[in-house]
Amino acid sequence: MNASATENIYLPKTAVLDRIVTEIPDVKTFYWRFDDAAEQQAFKRFRPGQFAQVSLFGVGEFPASLPPSPTEKETFFTIRQVGSCTAALHQLKAGDRFAVRGPYGNGFPMEEYYGKNLVFVAGGIGLIPLRSCIVDALEHRDKYQRIQIFHGAKTPGELMYVSKLHEWELTPGVECHLTVDRAAAGWSGNVGVVGSLFAKPGVHVPVENTIAFVCGPPIMFRFVIKDLLAMGFQPRQIVSTLERYMKCGVGKCGHCCIGVAYVCVDGPVFTYEQIANLGEDI
Amino acid sequence: MKARILNRADVLKIVDQLRQQDYEVIAPFHGWGRDTFFDTVTDENRERIELHLPNPYYPPKRFVLPHIERLLKVRRANGGIQIEPTYEEPKRAIFGIRSCDLAGIYHLDRFYLGRDFRDIYYEKRRRNLFLVNLVCTDPDRDISDECFCVCADTGPAARDHFDLQLMDLGNEFMAVAGTPAGEALFASPIFRKGGVEHIQKRHTILTEVRKRFKTTTSWFATTIRCVSQGSVSERTWEEIGNRCLECGGCTYVCPACTCFTVSDRPVAANEMERVRIWDSCALSGFTRMAGGFNPRRTVHDRRNRRFFRKLAHYFIQRELSMACVGCGRCADVCHGDIGMPSVVEMIRRASTEVDKHERVGY
CATH class of the missing domain: 3.40.50.80 (Nucleotide-binding domain of ferredoxin-NADP reductase (FNR) module)
Structure with missing residues (x-):
């Protein structure tokens, strides 16, 4: 992915929650779509294994896996409530707005x-x-x-x-x-x-x-x-x-760097051969 | 590169020239004691600009990567969210930036603009930044006890990445243009062509000043190899880690550190801003995930990380620039004495204890 010179890599786009389904205790699936239809179209070109950055303004931003396949009709996240951002997401109701940017990462080949x-x-x-x-x-x-x-x-x-x-x-x-x-x-x-x-x-x-x-x-x-x-x-x-603490998702903030790899751009998909050589706990 | 000569008394006229071209000119000033700092030049403080002084601890990196920088302004109204990116695009010149810090800015260029994703905030601040490099020639005031740019190959005289370079030849200065914008300044009558003797003098001074560096890290290249190969023992990293106070000072003063965190803060009812703030790999929260799992458990894991990120051959090749520029600030501020030169020395000492050269027997 090569962002053009004028593109802002940190700018999320607003999205609306369509419905929320409780999967298991503390884990909910959030069905959502971008407010802008063109944005939705562009986003749907993600690959299995990629992730997106989810913004809950006032709380923060976190990386989330993309569980749907690119051809599935609906886009959604399945999120366990574990920290402050995910807790804020779990508070939202259908019709509420948040923001998303991505997709990021290498995905499965x-x-x-x-x-x-x-x-x-x-x-x-x-x-x-x-x-x-x-x-x-x-x-x-x-x-x-x-x-x-x-x-x-x-x-x-x-x-x-x-x-x-x-x-x-x-x-x-x-x-x-x-x-x-x-x-x-x-x-x-x-x-x-x-x-x-x-x-x-x-x-x-x-x-x-x-x-x-x-x-x-x-x-x-x-x-x-x-x-x-x-x-x-x-x-x-x-x-x-792999999952790591991330702030930017685009290889700049430095938090997810393990060994020679930035999990956000070189991963999150790695072979065990690569993981074993990175030199950090999984 | 084209060079010109100017009188010592005319040097600050370059500042005036840049200010007339609407540049906000940043220059170094002296505070109390060792304290030196970069500040905006005004009519009032122009006379107090100092050419030879200890390099400020707070690196000029902040003019391209402020320690707190707003990325977005967000407003909530009627169930909707308005997101507005906020940019700053100042026309700015740094007068008297040292060669090490110049290499630092070049490293940031490589990192923020040279990879897959371009950072538009960085790019806008960098676009109109005019850099006037000053060669460190005064061994007493310019060169600190910890400077090692000669080993990092960034100084004392930068070879490129400046618009204009100034070097003190005594009563005169030599100016070298690194870009067409820098060369355009030569139109001013304060500049004149020099002679062979000026080039000769530049050579003599540089040869002399290179000998005046007190910290020599002759093992720098070997350290890079050891760190890249992962042949530095865990015990050595533990010794380094044991001396780390986890203050993050080294990353704060480093002209080539790039890491940041992002935070949302309220500015009014239903209005907040998203800012990025310099972050430090020395701090334990740097890799701690929601739920508490932290893949880097101990302080020496984190120290190992810092030096690996700065010295590993992989990253030098990836960015075509090394994340250590030899300014010596980390060594100056570190209370545990594990700045770069000391770490190089500790790795050297540890490797002499291992008799890898004497593995012989009958």
């Missing part, structure tokens, strides 16, 4: 994955950044070999995008496996960490010609990486998206 098996491993809200990629891959189903989705949550009530998960479970050509750390009444599925799904009877994760997408909390990330490496995955076959 989907074309490079054509002809491969895709294995998605998402722990908890780690499914948010991977959702875009999964929906995009299913829209171009014939470009890929096997597609497997592994999603784990603490409890059945904390599984993300439940209706989408059911849709994927019923989609031919998609293997969708779910697990929870603690079962609850009515849960007949697997109990255990997400990595325990790989060894389940009837599950076979191909290693040859496969790309594994891993997103989730640090502890889950470490264990899944260990499992995948033990299964024979090469570090460059594993991709993830």
Whole structure:
């Protein structure tokens, strides 16, 4: 992306909230669109894995993954309430205005994955950044070999995008496996960490010609990486998206720089081979 | 580059010339004691401009990257939000900027204008900035104990990136034009052509002044290699980190530091402004995310970060300019004595303790 000389890279554009859906406790999906239709059109050219900067004026600005695929009709963010900006966003109601700029970051190089098996491993809200990629891959189903989705949550009530998960479970050509750390009444599925799904009877994760997408909390990330490496995955076959404190999103403010990489412009998508060489905690 | 000679008594006429062309002229002044500062030249203070004085701690970087700069003005009305970017595009000249600070501004140019995203706020401040470089020639007043521009290859006489360069030859000054705008000043009758003796004198003075630098960091290049390769031991970074008071002073005085944070502040009811403020990688909150996770846990992680960002070969190549210009300010202000020259020295000392040259046996 090359901004023209007159473009202001810090200028967000106003957007309006259409509706808000509670996904799980503390996590809501905010459906929104730019006030300016041309802006909306331009924004929709994002790639899976990219992110946007969300402005809550008076509180601040924060980076947020883009969970929709570029071809989905609606644009939305799925946000966990964790700091002051996200708390302010959670206070908003349909019809309220905020501001957005982006999309930023490298995104997943989907074309490079054509002809491969895709294995998605998402722990908890780690499914948010991977959702875009999964929906995009299913829209171009014939470009890929096997597609497997592994999603784990603490409890059945904390599984993300439940209706989408059911849709994927019923989609031919998609293997969708779910697990929870603690079962609850009515849960007949697997109990255990997400990595325990790989060894389940009837599950076979191909290693040859496969790309594994891993997103989730640090502890889950470490264990899944260990499992995948033990299964024979090469570090460059594993991709993830990193999150960092960011102010600008365009490689200027310096906060997200790890090793030689600015997460905002060189990432947020990195292979595990790159992550392992950056030299910082994940 | 075209050079001219002018009398010592006429040097400040360059300031007058620039002011007549509607430039806001910034020049160095002396306060009490060591205190020196850049300020706007007025009719009242013009006579107090000093040519030879210790370089102000507060770097002239702020004229292209103010320590607090407004980016946006935002107004809320009837459920809507009006966002208005606010720009400043001053016509400004810095008279007497030192070669190290000039290299600092060049580094900022590379960083803010040379990458994928151009920073329009920086660009507007930079566009009409006229730079009059002064060569450090007075070993007692110009060169501090910590100056090491000779090692960073930025001074004492800058080779480019100025509009006009002035050098004290005694009773006369030599002026060198670096741009057509600088050369245009030569139309004034105060400038005249010099002779071979002036060039000879410039050479003699520069040769002499290069020997008067007290801090020599002869290991600078090796340090760059060690830091780039990651061969500096964790223990050395810990020693450096242990001496850091986490005050952020080094980043505040650095003419080549670029990091900033962004903050929203109210200015009236339903009206706020978004500003950017210099930030420092020395502070623990610099990388702390919402929810409390901080990928850089310890102070030595953060010190490691600062020196890696400044010295790693990758970044020097990426920006085609190094983020350390040898001004020595970090060494001057650091209470823990871990300015750049000391860090270079600590890395040198640590590497002599490792007998990597003597790995022999039978």
